[in-house]
Amino acid sequence: MNGGPFLPDTFSRKLENAFSSKGHLCVGIDPHEALIDESGFTVDSQGLERFSMKLLDEVTDVVSIVKPQVSFFERFGAVGFAVLERLLSEASQRGLLVIADAKRGDIGSTMQAYTDAWLSKNAPFICDGLTLSPYLGIGSLHGAIAAATERGKAVFVLCATSNPEGREIQTAAKGDSSVAEMIAKQVIELNQVSAASGSRFGNVGLVVGATVDDPHLFQTLKVQKEKLRSPILAPGFGAQGAELSEIHRIFGSLTPDVICSVSRDILTDGIDNAKRRASAAQESINEALAG
Numbered sequence: 001m002n003g004g005p006f007l008p009d010t011f012s013r014k015l016e017n018a019f020s021s022k023g024h025l026c027v028g029i030d031p032h033e034a035l036i037d038e039s040g041f042t043v044d045s046q047g048l049e050r051f052s053m054k055l056l057d058e059v060t061d062v063v064s065i066v067k068p069q070v071s072f073f074e075r076f077g078a079v080g081f082a083v084l085e086r087l088l089s090e091a092s093q094r095g096l097l098v099i100a101d102a103k104r105g106d107i108g109s110t111m112q113a114y115t116d117a118w119l120s121k122n123a124p125f126i127c128d129g130l131t132l133s134p135y136l137g138i139g140s141l142h143g144a145i146a147a148a149t150e151r152g153k154a155v156f157v158l159c160a161t162s163n164p165e166g167r168e169i170q171t172a173a174k175g176d177s178s179v180a181e182m183i184a185k186q187v188i189e190l191n192q193v194s195a196a197s198g199s200r201f202g203n204v205g206l207v208v209g210a211t212v213d214d215p216h217l218f219q220t221l222k223v224q225k226e227k228l229r230s231p232i233l234a235p236g237f238g239a240q241g242a243e244l245s246e247i248h249r250i251f252g253s254l255t256p257d258v259i260c261s262v263s264r265d266i267l268t269d270g271i272d273n274a275k276r277r278a279s280a281a282q283e284s285i286n287e288a289l290a291g
Contacts, residue, residue: 010151027262030072031073103133142190145203149203155204156205159237177220188227225254239280
């Protein structure tokens with residue numbers, strides 16, 4: 001998509017196609033040191049690349065969405081970033097929808113530099129979506145959101161995450177709303193501005209963990225469903241405790257808009273069995289949606 005014409009609903013079309021062609025599963029490419037070693041590769045830049053490309057090969061035929069975790073490449077320095085560039089480019093060339101899990105968030109020129117790196121026309125890191133942190137204020141993300149919208153890409157704003165450490169801040173109340181609810185409401189309004197006419201999804205998504213226990217937040221999202229038009233990226237399935245078969249119980253009416261992210265669980269039986277595990281996970285989601 002880089003360098004192409006202005007297509008404001010490109011991300012929406014790609015996500016709709018991903019859902020309809022193979023399903024809602026998103027495989028996280030998270031090259032932990034232990035996983036690289038357990039897979040029989042050396043824990044260096046060569047092993048990083050072999051592991052990442054092997055996992056990409058394994059899942060390409062059974063999923064439409066992948067989510068590389070940037071930190072595991074960054075830890076290897078410049079060579080790690082070079083591997084990440086090659087992985088992102090290869091995944092994109094294969095027609096996969098790529099969400100870069102970078103959790104960027106800053107202000108002013110610093111945020112603009114992040115935007116240039118990930119979302120601009122000449123961005124070295126090719127992706128369809130980028131995770132962002134709103135904790136310097138939603139306003140600090142406006143430039144990135146505008147760039148994503150212009151380029152037909154998407155951003156996913158952290159709202160209620162699956163890690164237990166986040167609960168204290170995210171459920172803190174201001175008036176009648178929690179911090180997570182405030183973020184969700186602001187994203188909903190931004191998404192109304194950025195959503196392209198006729199598109200199922202807007203360009204501003206939310207990260208809402210599958211292990212989150214916040215009934216007020218979910219009620220807010222369900223009440224606002226028709227306005228929302230925000231895809232929901234849901235980590236927390238698999239190793240973190242949430243079951244894919246429970247997706248409808250967890251997300252209710254929001255379920256058709258949920259991207260189910262699974263990482264470590266795909267590698268439970270080793271990287272050579274990742275395709276089988278991913279296929280089983282995809283089938284579990286499809287059965288839950290059909291039920």
